[in-house]
Amino acid sequence: PRRDYQAQVPEMQRRLGQISVPHFDGSKKCTAQSWVQKLKTYFDLNPMREEDAIKFAILHLEGDAHDWWHHGLITQGHIYITTYAEFTKRLVSRFDKRDPD
Secondary structure, eight states, X not given: OHHHHHHHHXXXXXXXXXXXXXXXXXXXXXXXXXXXXXXXXXXXXXXXXXXXXXXXXXXXXXXXXXXXHHHHHHHTOGGGOOSHHHHHHHHHHHHSXXXXX
């Protein structure tokens, strides 16, 4: 039985690799922490280098989140973020620490 499962792993990975990742726009519809958790699941199924994970996540930012990132490249040193953990820490800090409306 274990052998059968191991034989199926490459096909499962191929199918799971086709899963789409939602975009994050910084609205309160989805917390940053929730979005980061979805990305973690995606990366668990589709491992990639840390710098590629950061780029992948940035490609999925929209609206206020996209503006925050690109504005921060100039003013807040986002260019010096070299770990995925630091990226997610700053994202969650920025978008999940807001006062509720």
